[in-house]
Amino acid sequence: MSDEPEHSTEGIPAYDPQAIETKWQRIWDEEDLFKTDEDPAKPKKYVLEMFPYPSGDLHMGHARNYTIGDAVARQARMRGFDVLHPMGFDAFGLPAENAAIKHNTQASKWTYRNMDQAKATMRRMGFSYDPDKFIETCSPEYYRWGQWMFEKMWERGLVYRKKSPVNWCPSCKTVLANEQVTDGKCWRCGSVPEKRDLEQWYLKITDYAQELLDDLDKLPGWPERVKMMQRNWIGRSEGAEIDFALANDDGTAGDTRITVFTTRPDTLFGCSFFLLAPESPLVPDLVAGRPEEAEVLALREASRHVSALERQMGDREKHGAFTGRYVINPANGRKLPVWVADYVLMDYGTGAVMGVPSGDQRDFEFARQYGLPIIPVVVPEDDPLATQLAGVRDTRVTDVPWDAARDAEGVLVQSGQFTGMTGGKHSEAAKAVTAWLAEQGIGRPTVSFRLRDWLIRRQRYWGNPIPAIHCDHCGIVPVPEDQLPVVLPENIDLSAGQNLADVPEFYETTCPVCGRPAHRETDTMDTFTCSSWYYLRYTDPHNDKAPFARDRADRWMSVDNYIGGIEHAILHLLYSRFWTKVCRDMGMVDVDEPFTNLLCQGMVKDEHGETMSKSKGNVVPPSSVIEPYGADTMRLSILFIAPPEKDFSWDPKAVEGCNRFLHRAWRVVCLLAQSASVDARLDPAALDEAGAELFREYNRTIAKCTHDFEAMQFNTAISAIMELVNAASAYLNATEGADRDAALCQYVAMGIVCALQPICPHWSEELYHAQLHQTGAAFNAPWPPFDEALATTDDVEIAVQVCGKVRTHVRVPRGSSVADLQQVGRTAAARWIEGKTVVKVIAVPDRLVNVVAR
């Protein structure tokens, strides 16, 4: 046993991750090496990871997210890009407020303490962020410009106020945007939101619905899954609006018209009743003074109290009430009863629906329940009814003993002049009916979106104040630009239940228009407004004249690689796309889309595949790996164990394996260095067989690595480097010191050290200097050179198949012709084709030859 654990018997220094990591982190800091070059002569690359919410120290999910981004950024630097790689904190938000209440402190203190801790961990991980570009969204220098942009949107008509029933989270004591209610629950705390009628601030994201949908097709670098989720969320439906006249009591058509939206105008003749949403403002007048009034109003009242969750998870039993009123079907003059039904949504379409039970499952169920007629109008061609009613234009069958709504594709029957046409969504009949309605002036083609406007008002303290002033005389007016920012007061007693409405020094002000005493808005903006444009601010973080200068933004945008969790597939990524488009329309930046390539990394789960959570007690903190093994082992493990977009289970054994590899590779590099010469020129022609083999492996590895980094397939890039280390080790075993090619040893060692630099930067940096005698920083070194043509041998082993089964192998010169291969194949396959007739021989150069015999 050695008394000197620092040195092996071969005089090789031990790999001591703690010592070298501390050392290089200090040097990187002291020499400010991560500063962005800002060299316009170089091609730019903007690499960005979704900035964290500082709720505590970083967890494994963060470590994975940032390791991926750092590897991309570091490799891009080596490949000669001018790289922007910034970091910051999404620092406003409710958890800070809750923590402040719980610990009787200030939200800002809690936030800054957590940010300091997270920053220390980022530094300990060796992430290469430009410290000069740091952003904290809770600093006035940043949120000032959020307020400024809010006011610019206001000027452009993209901000409006509306009183409407909204989702109120009783536990977070604030309203939620549509996007923030998932599975009928609050996205943050899981409580079931209530409906409340409140005056709200909205951003008009629906103005951009069509473009947000269309431009998804301009994003080939986004995962299909995320684009699909956004398409779903935007929910575009093509259809028609149709006006129905309200009938007078004598059955004639009156002057009042009620409009419905439908995607199936082709089923208009099958409409047998008419539906209104319970919340529809038309309802009270329709039933006023009628015998049905009480029942209808009772239903209206009852549905007000149905929460989002009940609506979602409930038994879905439909409740309806007849209003005693009728409308006239514009297609055939039929009198249709008007019902109020709780399955009709007020905030989609027009809040009124035509009931076609033969074509719609929900209408069918409703008709069954309340004994309303079911008129078949679109019938599958192989259905007996299609024969029975073929060509029938008027309504003969008004009830069908069906068990469910039929497949609503087929041929039209009982549909007047449209009878015989093909029905369905976007069908011939749908178009014809719509065109006819438009001619009559009682309908028009329409597009309807599921996307709603973005409700941005939050009744909370720790956020960006809405820069508005309520004046009794002038109404609601924006805070003048030269008075921005509206600064959030920090000394507020949250634990005593205070919020901004309890701070007169904050809300008491004067009206900027008339000068009379006025009242500041005391609500703040949704924190997603802060994260919707931070990537633009990074391009020009210290600008105090504007959110960012146009030339800075144009230089860096779009983000080339954006990396973050799938949980933001809709919220943050949709809002950011919207915000970028608004900035573009305001002439602030020249791009349509903020993120060219998006990578959604998978989750980090525990050994048993369970999600890590404090309540389960199965959280593996990054420190538990960094302390025993070092940051480089941590980074290597994260990238090696699974491809970035897949979930991976934390496996302590695999981490040990990665650490073992770094020790082995360290030793191999040191041994190569002992036989290496820094000055010797590599002459591939002069290499002996073992050397040539290693040189081929080198070229193969670096070529594969280069390609895999491009595709962000770090796991296979690392495999390739492992193979190169194995090959170098084999070379060292097969040769004596004197026979080794000194130039080759240096060349291969440099290849290993540089190819691993983006992943294990400290390990790499130490070897680069101490063993390979290089100056400057390894992460600024050029990416190792390679030549794919030198990765191959002169002859190649090909498979010989007989009828598709591999039977043997033969070596042939690389590039042998098909004719030669066919000959070689017949000879090699002789054993297996004896007594058979060769039908044909297929040859794939450098791969295989397949002899087909019967």
Next chain:
RNA sequence: GCCCGAAUGGCGGAAUUGGCAGACGCAGUGGACUCAAAAUCCACCGCCGGCGACGGCGUGCGAGUUCGAGUCUCGCUUCGGGCACCA
């Protein structure tokens, strides 16, 4: 209900996009070194049969296209995800 993915050894995962399935690593087995252990190094490592050379089977299931299918087509199964009374 509608719309997306995914399925490969004991495990994590490879496979030049139709051309030798299982790279690389983990776990395991045997050996070297050691008084011993750890560490390290060497070898083996899909399943079945055989002492063996070798043979058969094998990428969730069933068909199909092809000289050749993990990869393409059709039909299922299971798991995961998104939307959901959206007319």
